[in-house]
Amino acid sequence: MREIYLDNNATTKVDERVFEEMRPYFCELYGNPSSMHFFGGQVQKKVDEARARVASLLGALPDEIVFTACGTESDNAAIRSALEVFPEKRHIITSRVEHPAVLTQCRNLSKRGYRVTELNVDGNGQLDLNELERLVDEDTAIVSLMYANNETGVIFPIEEAAKIVKKKGALFHTDAVQAVGKIPLNMAESAIDMLSLSGHKLHAPKGVGVLYVRRGTPFRPMLVGGHQERGRRAGTENTASIIAMGKACQLAEQYMADEAGRVREMRDRLERELTALIPNTRINGGGTERLPNTLSIAMEFVEGEGILLLLSEKGICASSGSACTSGSLEPSHVLRAMGVPFTCAHGSIRFSLSRFTTDDDIDAVIEALPPIIARLRAMSPFGREFLNK
Amino acid sequence: MWDYTDKVKEHFLNPRNVGEITDADAVGEVGSLACGDALKLFIKLDENKERIVDAKFQTFGCGSAIASSSALTEMVKGKTLDEALEITNQQIADFLGGLPEEKMHCSVMGQEALEVAIAKYRGVEAPVHGHGHDHVETEGELVCKCFGLTDVFLKKVIVSNKLTTAEQVTHFTKAGGACGGCIPKIKELIAEVLGEEKKAAAEKPAKLTNLRKMQLIQETLENEVRPQLWADGGDLELIDIDGSNVQVAFRKACAGCASSGYTAKFVEQKLRELVSPDITVQEVQG
Numbered sequence: 001m002r003e004i005y006l007d008n009n010a011t012t013k014v015d016e017r018v019f020e021e022m023r024p025y026f027c028e029l030y031g032n033p034s035s036m037h038f039f040g041g042q043v044q045k046k047v048d049e050a051r052a053r054v055a056s057l058l059g060a061l062p063d064e065i066v067f068t069a070c071g072t073e074s075d076n077a078a079i080r081s082a083l084e085v086f087p088e089k090r091h092i093i094t095s096r097v098e099h100p101a102v103l104t105q106c107r108n109l110s111k112r113g114y115r116v117t118e119l120n121v122d123g124n125g126q127l128d129l130n131e132l133e134r135l136v137d138e139d140t141a142i143v144s145l146m147y148a149n150n151e152t153g154v155i156f157p158i159e160e161a162a163k164i165v166k167k168k169g170a171l172f173h174t175d176a177v178q179a180v181g182k183i184p185l186n187m188a189e190s191a192i193d194m195l196s197l198s199g200h201k202l203h204a205p206k207g208v209g210v211l212y213v214r215r216g217t218p219f220r221p222m223l224v225g226g227h228q229e230r231g232r233r234a235g236t237e238n239t240a241s242i243i244a245m246g247k248a249c250q251l252a253e254q255y256m257a258d259e260a261g262r263v264r265e266m267r268d269r270l271e272r273e274l275t276a277l278i279p280n281t282r283i284n285g286g287g288t289e290r291l292p293n294t295l296s297i298a299m300e301f302v303e304g305e306g307i308l309l310l311l312s313e314k315g316i317c318a319s320s321g322s323a324c325t326s327g328s329l330e331p332s333h334v335l336r337a338m339g340v341p342f343t344c345a346h347g348s349i350r351f352s353l354s355r356f357t358t359d360d361d362i363d364a365v366i367e368a369l370p371p372i373i374a375r376l377r378a379m380s381p382f383g384r385e386f387l388n389k
Numbered sequence: 390m391w392d393y394t395d396k397v398k399e400h401f402l403n404p405r406n407v408g409e410i411t412d413a414d415a416v417g418e419v420g421s422l423a424c425g426d427a428l429k430l431f432i433k434l435d436e437n438k439e440r441i442v443d444a445k446f447q448t449f450g451c452g453s454a455i456a457s458s459s460a461l462t463e464m465v466k467g468k469t470l471d472e473a474l475e476i477t478n479q480q481i482a483d484f485l486g487g488l489p490e491e492k493m494h495c496s497v498m499g500q501e502a503l504e505v506a507i508a509k510y511r512g513v514e515a516p517v518h519g520h521g522h523d524h525v526e527t528e529g530e531l532v533c534k535c536f537g538l539t540d541v542f543l544k545k546v547i548v549s550n551k552l553t554t555a556e557q558v559t560h561f562t563k564a565g566g567a568c569g570g571c572i573p574k575i576k577e578l579i580a581e582v583l584g585e586e587k588k589a590a591a592e593k594p595a596k597l598t599n600l601r602k603m604q605l606i607q608e609t610l611e612n613e614v615r616p617q618l619w620a621d622g623g624d625l626e627l628i629d630i631d632g633s634n635v636q637v638a639f640r641k642a643c644a645g646c647a648s649s650g651y652t653a654k655f656v657e658q659k660l661r662e663l664v665s666p667d668i669t670v671q672e673v674q675g
Contacts, residue, residue: 301422301449302449303425303426303449303450303451303454304451305450305451305452306401306450306451306452306455309398309401309452310402313402330425330535330566330567331425342422342423343422346422346425378407379404379407379447379448379449379455380447380448380449381418381427381428381429381447381448381449382422382427382449
């Protein structure tokens with residue numbers, strides 16, 4: 001069975017060009033970049049090149065790039081650093097729809113005496129910047145808001161938020177794991193202090209991430225013990241993955257137009273046709289700016305896990321905001337924060353596309369999903385009065 | 390991805406008995422849209438209103454909820470209402486070759502719908518435990534406010550599935566799975582149930598058959614007594630059981646030990662506590 005992979009916000013295929021780039025750095029060019037000999041030195045050069053490639057994609061300077069092990073590490077490091085830099089400040093601001101990498105960290109800190117404010121979102125999953133402006137104060141050490149939401153693709157007005165925060169003297173961090181490579185970013189003209197990204201969301205392998213730290217931003221490392229990454233992240237470099245990350249960022253820069261054009265068109269077509277073919281649907285975040293690759297569609301009176309299992313039978317890989325798929329018992333915190341009615345929160349499915357998505361993939365979903373929903377609705381004790389109209 | 394058995398997958402992909410019975414004798418409805426799963430069970434009885442001749446279901450829920458509903462309708466067919474009431478949620482899970490523990494609440498929901506249907510048919514008050522927030526006349530005290538579950542219901546599930554941790558209770562009933570506010574109360578309920586079971590075990594021996602008593606004596610000696618003796622380098626052997634008289638021979642460090650009289654007393658005390666209060670222990674050479 002051919003897999004139709006539309007779960008790219010979960011993870012992506014390693015681009016073969018990326019894999020080719022990293023391949024020699026396991027068995028042949030395995031030197032330690034810190035070594036004094038030529039054998040390590042040649043790896044150092046490739047790590048530098050990777051750093052420059054990542055910087056180029058972000059509009060940043062190479063020395064602002066810190067390689068980490070994952071997006072989660074970058075998020076954790078940014079928040080912890082800010083709290084160490086400003087030991088007298090005890091307030092953190094984030095949002096209710098953050099990725100658990102940020103949210104769990106903040107909630108843990110709230111148990112250790114920090115005051116944590118979680119900003120609300122409206123029905124479209126959008127922030128209220130006035131609320132942010134009202135709540136950020138002299139006691140705020142850091143504000144961490146995601147660039148784009150992993151479940152809905154909703155893009156926050158991060159630049160405006162960063163400017164508000166900077167005026168009050170707090171640090172501003174953004175988890176841009178879902179945004180990097182999908183929409184253009186330019187750190188050279190930004191107020192963002194720190195930004196997280198993750199390799200495996202942009203066709204690099206799992207196990208490598210980046211924390212962008214603006215020049216001049218005070219920083220305290222989470223991992224200590226070595227001079228690597230200019231003392232900001234100790235530990236021998238994951239050279240092969242870092243080199244892969246560099247290549248992936250270079251490719252992402254080249255494919256940016258493809259995301260904004262071809263990928264967006266495929267997403268829009270999928271959205272249009274599914275909405276036309278399936279009654280009683282709504283698009284989560286449909287009324288605001290979204291990533292070009294993400295579609296979160298809520299279908300009333302059905303439960304997500306059943307949909308995913310039946311899609312999976314057709315080779316289609318997607319994900320769901322439903323409780324049952326995650327092992328938790330409540331629908332996703334993102335959809336709940338948005339106030340998505342419970343008649344459809346359990347039946348929300350996310351399709352996330354990539355540069356490898358084809359029109360055939362989209363056709364397959366358009367063909368498969370409507371009968372699946374009809375079948376599950378016929379089995380459901382709810383919604384007959386609405387659906388039989 | 391959940392590790393569903395082939396049988397679960399098969400019942401999810403080809404569910405038996407989906408639909409409704411318009412002239413059903415009994416209908417049981419549990420769960421709600423808000424909970425994320427709900428089951429409506431229809432039961433048709435034969436002319437004499439004795440045996441279940443047909444059962445159908447409508448389910449809103451995940452793969453294992455649909456598979457559990459399908460399994461339940463297959464299991465009840467041909468049974469009398471009393472026989473159907475004997476079905477436990479564990480039997481539903483077993484029918485499907487097992488469910489992941491996090492999904493056991495799906496089997497509980499099936500068992501519950503069946504109970505509600507039969508109670509309604511018989512005109513007795515449905516044993517409502519919540520799990521469905523609408524029109525609920527609750528029996529017992531509300532414990533989990535998020536999913537509307539009472540202490541009576543939770544204790545029943547704890548007892549019948551021998552649950553020992555709050556996490557298991559969440560997996561089986563969802564209680565405590567949302568805000569987590571009732572987890573301390575769930576722990577209290579577990580402690581209560583365990584306490585009651587211990588008490589019940591202590592009272593039970595009066596009705597023991599001889600065979601069961603012999604088994605219990607052996608188990609107690611193996612699990613409770615000998616390990617303690619081994620710790621001191623001793624041991625014992627069971628020689629004979631004559632009614633309530635247990636004859637043991639001491640071995641190793643216990644053999645010929647000056648305090649073997651005390652040891653015999655210790656063994657007797659253990660057996661009286663865990664098996665039957667009328668037991669006497671006699672030390673013999675053997």
